[in-house]
Amino acid sequence: MKREAPQSVADYGPLFFPAGMLLVFFVVPFGTMIAVSFFQRQQGGFYTPAFVFSNYERFLSVFFGGVLGFSLMLAITVAICCVVLALPFTYLLSKLPRRLQVIWLVALLSVLSLSEVIIGFAWSTLFSRTAGITNILVQLGLMKQAVALSPSFGAVLTGMVYQALPYTVLVLYPALVRLDPTLMEAARTLGSSPLRAFFNVLVPALRNTIMATLIMVFIFALGSYLLPQILGRPQHWTLSVLITDQAIYQSNMPFAAAMAVFLVLVTLGLVALTLLIGRKGEKA
Amino acid sequence: MTTWLRRLYFFAIGLFLALPLMVVAGVSVNAKQTLAFPPQGFSLAWYGEIFLNPEWRSALFASVLLATTSAALAVLIALPLSWFLWRRIAPWANIFQVLGIAPFTLPPVITALGLLTFWATTGFYGQPWTAVIGHAIFFVTLPLVTLSLGFSAIDRSFVEAAATMGANDRTIFRTVILPLILPYLVSGYAFAFVLSLNEYIVAYMTVGFTLETLPIKIFNALRYGYTPTMASVTILFVATAAVIFSLVAKFGDLPKLLGAMATDDK
Numbered sequence: 085m086k087r088e089a090p091q092s093v094a095d096y097g098p099l100f101f102p103a104g105m106l107l108v109f110f111v112v113p114f115g116t117m118i119a120v121s122f123f124q125r126q127q128g129g130f131y132t133p134a135f136v137f138s139n140y141e142r143f144l145s146v147f148f149g150g151v152l153g154f155s156l157m158l159a160i161t162v163a164i165c166c167v168v169l170a171l172p173f174t175y176l177l178s179k180l181p182r183r184l185q186v187i188w189l190v191a192l193l194s195v196l197s198l199s200e201v202i203i204g205f206a207w208s209t210l211f212s213r214t215a216g217i218t219n220i221l222v223q224l225g226l227m228k229q230a231v232a233l234s235p236s237f238g239a240v241l242t243g244m245v246y247q248a249l250p251y252t253v254l255v256l257y258p259a260l261v262r263l264d265p266t267l268m269e270a271a272r273t274l275g276s277s278p279l280r281a282f283f284n285v286l287v288p289a290l291r292n293t294i295m296a297t298l299i300m301v302f303i304f305a306l307g308s309y310l311l312p313q314i315l316g317r318p319q320h321w322t323l324s325v326l327i328t329d330q331a332i333y334q335s336n337m338p339f340a341a342a343m344a345v346f347l348v349l350v351t352l353g354l355v356a357l358t359l360l361i362g363r364k365g366e367k368a
Numbered sequence: 369m370t371t372w373l374r375r376l377y378f379f380a381i382g383l384f385l386a387l388p389l390m391v392v393a394g395v396s397v398n399a400k401q402t403l404a405f406p407p408q409g410f411s412l413a414w415y416g417e418i419f420l421n422p423e424w425r426s427a428l429f430a431s432v433l434l435a436t437t438s439a440a441l442a443v444l445i446a447l448p449l450s451w452f453l454w455r456r457i458a459p460w461a462n463i464f465q466v467l468g469i470a471p472f473t474l475p476p477v478i479t480a481l482g483l484l485t486f487w488a489t490t491g492f493y494g495q496p497w498t499a500v501i502g503h504a505i506f507f508v509t510l511p512l513v514t515l516s517l518g519f520s521a522i523d524r525s526f527v528e529a530a531a532t533m534g535a536n537d538r539t540i541f542r543t544v545i546l547p548l549i550l551p552y553l554v555s556g557y558a559f560a561f562v563l564s565l566n567e568y569i570v571a572y573m574t575v576g577f578t579l580e581t582l583p584i585k586i587f588n589a590l591r592y593g594y595t596p597t598m599a600s601v602t603i604l605f606v607a608t609a610a611v612i613f614s615l616v617a618k619f620g621d622l623p624k625l626l627g628a629m630a631t632d633d634k
Contacts (some may be wrong), residue, residue, distance in 0.1 A: 087524075089457045099461060102449035106467045109505045110479075113486035117478075120485045173381050176374055186617050189626060195385050199566035199583040202602045205590055206388035209599075215395055215405035217387075246384070258627040307475030308568055314590065324477045330418040331481055331573065337488070344481045348474065 121341035131338050133187055138343035152350070158312075159305040160217040162244045163298045169245070170252040171294070175286065177253070178260040189254075196250035204314035207243045208234055211315070239315040245309050252301050259293040333348055373506035387507075389606055396599035403594050405488040424597055427585040431565055434581060438503035439560035441512075443553060446511035451545070455517035465512065470520060479506050480573040487574055494578040503564045504572050510563065511556030514625060518552030555616045555625060562609050 090096050124134035126337035142148065177188055209215050211234035221227040233239055267289060274283035287294070309324035321329075323343060371453045391405050399409025418424050449464055449608060471479040483502045487493040522545065568583040574583060589598050616622060 087455065087457050094469065095456065096452075098452040098455075099464070100446035101462050102445045102452075102468075105445050105501075105505070106464055106508075109483070109486075109501055110467055113479075113482035116485045117457075117482040120489075168632060169381070176377065182623070189622050190613045190617055191382075192471065193613045194606055196610045197562045197566055197613075198606065199568050199586070201387070201568050201583045201587045201590070202566070202605060205586060205598055205602060206392045208590075209395060209403060209405070210388045210391045212403070215391060215403050217391075219405065236369050246388070249385070254626055261623070261627055277386055288401055303473065303475065307477060309477050309518055309588070324475055327477050327481060328569070328573070331484060332576070337485060340481060341485060344478050351475065 096300060111187065117341045118345055120338055121345050123338045123341075127337055134338065139338045140346070142342075142368065143346065148268070149185045151321065151323055151326055154320070155306065155353045156238070156350075157245070158322060159302045160307040162248055162299040165241070165245045166248045166252040167256075167294060167298055168300050170249060170256055171287075171290075172282065173337075174253050174256040175192070175282070175349075176259050178257065178351060189257075192250040192253055195246075196254065198247075200247065200310040201314075202249050203243060204311050208314055211239050234315045235317045235320070237316065237320055240312050240320050243311040245307055246313065247308065248301050248304050251304055252297060255297050255300055256293065259290065263289070299355055303355070306347070306351060371549070389603070392599045392602050393626065396596055396603050398596050403599070414489060414596040415604070417595075417597045418601055421597065423580075423587065424582075424601070427580050427582045428601075430579055430612045431582040434503060434579075435564040436498055438507065438564050439557050441500060441504035442560045443511045443557050444591045445508050446515050446556065447549075449540070450512060450515040450519055453516070453580075454522075456594070467513045468508045471506050476506070476569050480570045483570065484573045494574055494575060496579045499571050499575040499581075502570045503567060504603065506567070506570050507560040507563055507621060510559040511553070514552045514556035514559070515549065515601045517625065518549045522548050527556060551620045552625075555620050558612050558616050562612055566605065574584070 096250050119133075121139055122135050123131045123138070123139075123141075124136055143152075177185060180188070200299065210217050211232065213230050213232040216230065216233065218227055218230040218233065222230050263286075267285055270283045272278070284348065306322075307324055308322065309328055312320045312322050312325050317364055324347070327340050327343045327347070330336045330343065394405045394407045395403050396414050397410050397412065398407045398414070399411040402408065418428060428628070443450065446468065447491060449468065452458070453461060453465060478534055479502075483498070483505075484493070487495075487498050492498050526544055526548075527540055535571050537544070567581075571579070571581050572587075573585055580588070586598050586601060589595060612620075616625070
């Protein structure tokens with residue numbers, strides 16, 4: 085059967101249901117959210133249609149500047165940690181026998197699918213004073229007394245790296261599987277040590293993949309909304325947490341929507357910027 | 369890298385991934401209602417609690433029902449769309465592929481808030497079925513990606529042969545395409561099912577006050593009173609995910625499935 089352009093309306097038949105669902109339940113809600121971001125808030129959790137910029141003006145405060153700066157900084161840190169940890173790991177994984185690869189992939193998928201609630205609960209237990217890792221250190225005689233390690237910035241960072249690491253590996257995996265094996269062999273034959281070959285041959289060859297992965301993990305980390313709440317203090321809250329907080333607990337939907345629109349714009353803007361830099365780098 | 373260094377690295381990453389789960393597994397077998405580790409005594413009572421305690425049981429049922437139906441709806445959206453894109457030359461229709469992948473790529477809170485404002489505006493806010501649609505839209509990416517991959521693997525000459533023999537589109541779909549696409553359909557369903565089971569923010573924002581799914585229940589328990597049942601549910605979730613993904617790996621080609629997933633994701 086040749087691929088052909090649709091001839092009649094009936095040929096479009098299969099498209100009706102999926103297109104309708106996506107338009108009604110994704111595009112329209114997205115539009116609704118943008119509309120609500122310009123609405124006027126009323127006391128008691130309601131809002132009335134209007135066209136005001138006051139919801140956006142609230143960003144222009146030191147507080148929101150701080151939250152935004154912290155969210156971006158946290159997401160970038162998580163992305164860098166994940167890529168640094170995952171790149172050698174994924175490379176080694178792609179060299180394993182197939183059976184072992186499958187076992188690792190199943191394990192990675194299982195951790196990746198875990199709810200943020202569960203990851204938060206697991207790490208808060210691990211970092212707690214009563215059931216935490218410090219109890220093991222005390223038993224080993226390395227510490228005198230068990231201490232609580234959360235809430236703290238380190239706890240938030242660890243939890244988010246844990247959440248994003250399997251994702252990073254799975255994003256890097258296809259590129260590394262398809263990597264030309266002769267590249268490394270050539271480097272080795274010419275007398276380079278494996279570590280040198282990794283940094284001088286593999287990493288430059290994968291420069292674009294690494295950049296793309298950093299962006300994807302960055303966006304992934306930007307979406308984390310529960311871990312900063314469970315493992316951090318209020319000053320570790322990110323924009324995602326604040327959006328949830330405004331929408332649900334403060335019942336200020338217009339402001340939450342404005343922040344969400346802003347988050348989308350920041351995300352898309354950063355992606356565009358990085359793509360632009362990448363393209364310039366290629367030309368040079 | 370020398371062999372032992374490589375093994376050490378694998379061990380370290382494995383330990384990092386497993387450590388929190390090991391502690392939670394330890395907590396889940398405490399004999400008394402305490403979150404102590406190492407566990408004091410041994411008891412499997414907290415696993416029984418998931419099914420015996422009415423609150424946890426109804427949360428479990430709600431989650432399983434939500435995951436089964438929303439994953440089915442996601443597949444129902446993805447199958448005709450990916451079939452159409454494979455069968456027809458219609459470049460503009462690719463916009464729907466992008467729309468299907470967008471909710472999964474953007475920060476989840478965006479999709480959640482969009483649906484919240486939408487249901488609030490239309491007056492259906494809080495209806496349990498709105499969560500089914502929400503999850504189906506949020507996770508449609510997964511069957512869409514696996515099915516696109518499955519279609520691209522089909523040899524078009526099979527379909528041509530069937531058409532030459534006089535089969536119409538409907539017959540071809542049922543007798544040729546469906547059997548070939550089935551493994552990809554099942555794995556797409558499985559991915560959507562497991563992720564829906566674990567999803568928190570979309571469910572919480574759309575039906576959080578009327579329907580308590582397991583992740584919502586765990587989060588509420590985190591805030592209002594710890595119990596080892598949280599730990600046993602966590603282990604149940606990890607085990608479920610591991611079993612489902614092992615089955616996908618056994619009956620499908622997991623490396624190939626993942627090799628194409630991430631490239632399509634970009």
